[in-house]
Amino acid sequence: MEKETNPLGNNIKAVVFDCDGVMFDSAEANRRYYDAVLARFGKPPMDEQDFAYAHMHTAFETLERLFGSGEGLKKALQAAKDLTYFPFVRLMRMEPYLMHLLTWLKPNYHLAVATNRTNTMDAVISEHGLTGFFDLVVTSMDVKAPKPDPGQLYKIMEAYSLSGDQVAYLGDSVVDEQAARTAGVKFVAVANPNLEADVHIKMLVEMEDILGRQ
Known part of the structure; x- marks a missing residue:
């Protein structure tokens, strides 16, 4: 049987997560x-x-x-x-498949967070057992302006010398969509069919199948 085409392309090197609404129900x-x-x-x-x-x-x-x-x-x-x-x-509730997905991604992809949170992200990661999964965490405090400004994504791309077609960004809001579009990265809309995206998913579990097509 012919392998399904990956809608994100075959060159993804980094997977970047928004926090609220993607990693956690906050x-x-x-x-x-x-x-x-x-x-x-x-x-x-x-x-x-x-x-x-x-x-x-x-x-x-x-x-x-x-x-x-x-x-x-x-x-x-x-x-x-x-x-x-x-x-x-x-009180933040981790999305059920997040830990499994991160474990599956970690050996083959750079993992990062791009979030409009400020000084709470370290506590979120520590409290919920995610220490060690992310190579880079970029908050609104680390750039000149919060999303929809693309600065967070540019910072991640620069850190790993990646082009936009090598980065998949998972977000759930219009500010995520706008940041991804301006930065030129692949955008995965999570549980929000109203956004313009390269891929729409309802749950994180779907990412394993999509990226497994590379």
Whole structure:
């Protein structure tokens, strides 16, 4: 039987993961964290529009949306710093097939993370037993601007001297799509059929079959 064509091409050398919505279901953790900050100021919990925004953007951008600019934002940033996200990391739920997929990928691919998280990614990796899997973790703190700016992906490409057709980026949001398009990497949309992508998957388990066609 003829081997199926790989929709990502046959030259992938690095697999890059977004964090929230791809590696983890962080909905409960994110909602409880931002709602806790809001509660400190007597504000109601996030509505669904704010929650969707928080899923894709940095903590600073989210707090700016929730509190506006000026003194309100300054106080919110301090409250968020005092509260810290770290107690909420344990509420993040790892996607069921992630560990198996990383174990399968590790011998043959560079593995990296490109996320709009800031200072919490090390804790996420440590808390959930992922230490040692990723060669490079790039957060919004490591580049001049968060996604959709392509800086995170450019940094990963430069680190391993790779061209766009050698990188597969797994993301689930429009900011991931835009970053991938600008950087010229192959984009895998995870559980979001509304995005433009080279490949759409519903679950991470599908990546083993796709990359196995190389």
